[in-house]
Amino acid sequence: MIAVIADDLTGAAELGGIGLAYGLEVELAMSVNPQSKADLLVISTDARSVSEPEAVRKMTEVSRVLRKMKPVLIYKKIDSVLRGHILAETRAQLKVLGLTKALLVPANPALGRTLVDGQYFVHGKPLHQTHFAPDPEFPVTDSDVLKRFKTTNEPVFVRNHSDALPDRGVVFGNVATLPDLQAWVERIDHQTLPGGGSGFFTALLDSRFPPKREMETPVALGNTRLYVCGSAFKESVDWVKKAVNSGYSVQYMPKDMMQPGALESNRWATEVVSSLQQRKPVIMAIDPVWVANSSAIQLRTVMAKTVRDVLNRTPVDELIIEGGSTASAVLREIGVTRLAPVQELATGVVRSKAIEKPALYITVKPGSYRWPPELELF
Template identity: 40%
Template sequence: MMVVIADDLTGAAEIGGLALKYGLMAEITTTVNLHTNADLLIIDTDTRSLSKTAAKAVITEICAGLKALQPTLLFKKIDSVLRGHVLAEIQLQQELLQLPKALIVPANPGLGRTVVNSTYLLNGRPLHQSSFSQDPEFPVYSSGITELLQAKDGDIQVLPHHAPQPETGIVVAEVESSTDLVAWSKKLDAGTLVAGAAEFFATILEARNMRPVIMEKSSATLQPPALMICGSAFHKSRAFVKKIEQDGFPVSYMPAVLDTTGDAQLFQHWMEDTLQQLKQEGKVSIAVHPQMEDDRAHALNIRNKMAEAAAFIAGQATLHEILIEGGSTAAAVMRKLGIDRLYPTMALAPGVTRMRVQGNEELHLTLKPGSYEWPPLDLFPLMQ
């Protein structure tokens, strides 16, 4: 059995989509399931949204379970642009699992995300010059790998694959192309903790002689009633919400004042209005109001309120589909709904995965990272 530890739920779902591509039965959980029958167990720790101290506590608990599971492959799925407590978690995991080396491969060259000369580039430009500089929880102020990982002197080495590799310590891989990913995949051994983005995980599967299965191209058959939750503050998300509203998709904006006040009556009124839209149209999207602030404190408040709204709506209507963008928002919604296990059923687009909910055959969750794109409309008929 293979195990992936993901620091965010949409990252876990992205790996679940890759499992489908390679013909693997995957299970996404929030704990180490010692009795799973899956080929690939994907554990969502949601540590990216926690404090560093809380994240370390979760990693400690997960590692204790991993010792009993003894997977044939262990991969730590991190954010491809290194947001979160990446280095602190890897250092702790190394210590607990007694692994002398760690290799971090954050690049996703297929998405224009590369590491060159110790610098992270997005489509050839320094990362901090992109919209990631406006991330409300982990704003990117530098494109240097050392700064992105908040590393101290001696914590890491940033190396190309052709350079001599150290026997101990942490290496961050320089990657310009998929060819570099293949070269790095050949350098893994039992003493190395492997961490990286989804494209490197796929490369590792290929290195283990796994190949994509042939799957018929088909559109997603999403069944109403459907609730879409747009909890990301990325400009792409806001532009997407504006576009679908212009195209006739019902959108219910969370009142802007709710990010600074605890007006319970206003919140209740908004949730009831949203529920009525869902009943009338069969679908509705709840979204961040354009006037809401994007900083960390507001982001936490917004996702908690969206999770509460989702729980209210799910309690009043039989939902067949919940579509969520943003890993922290998705994790908050799952906690509110008491969902702790998912089974990927369809990869709709890179990073966008539809999953069956354990214990509720009628309900599917579709998750997407905030910085990724939703599928084209012709493959996603619910959006029309």
């Protein structure tokens, strides 16, 4: 078994989809099932959406249980642009797993994301000048990795794959080209916790399994589709606006539900249910005009509770969720803790069967990734 510990659901699903392409049996879960027989067990901790102490607690607990299962490899999936409580989590995991160093390779040239001389770029643009910069929970103010993770507690390094590596600490690997990823795979030893993005994970699987299979033609999706858009990325916001202009049913969160302490209301759920019963795709979204004065936690909590109310009142075949934190909140509310990935519709966009709700398929998509043709509306 190979085990992955991810800090958000979309990242977990992305690696699960990669495993499918290698012919692996994949289980995606919110907690560890010690009896799992999967070839690839992917655990989504949702650690990116909680406080640092809570993130450390979650990572410690999951790492401890997985260590007892003795997988052949444990991989730490982090955000490809380094959002989250990465250092604190990694140090806690090294302690639990009895390892001396971590090798984190977040960049993926296939997606235009590179780390060169410790500077992170997205399609050649410094990270702090991209659309990732104004992230509401983890804003990016510098593209220099060492400056972003400046610490006085334990050493942090940036190295090329040809450099000598330290015996202890956290190493971020420079990556400019795809061959750099494979070169980093060869630097992993028995005292190293490997981690990073999807590109490094793909290189790891390439070193262990036959070549990836060609993507199969997706089966026909269900008729009743509910899109839940919780991402604040400009591309996502623009996609929702385009849906409005194209005549699709877009149900924005009512303004009075965005404020802390807002009373529970079924009004939004009623509007969504009414639209779904017309057998047309429905999009739930947050109007960007009102987002600035609202808490991210409040918004995704209200979104998740409303999705739960909708599913309790009308059948939905396909639940399509954009944004990892939103996806985790929704799954908790609807009582889904285990997913069986069945299709990688596109890079990072994975469709899964909900184990606890057999009639429901759930697709999750990172906010910064493109919609695949199967889910695009126009």
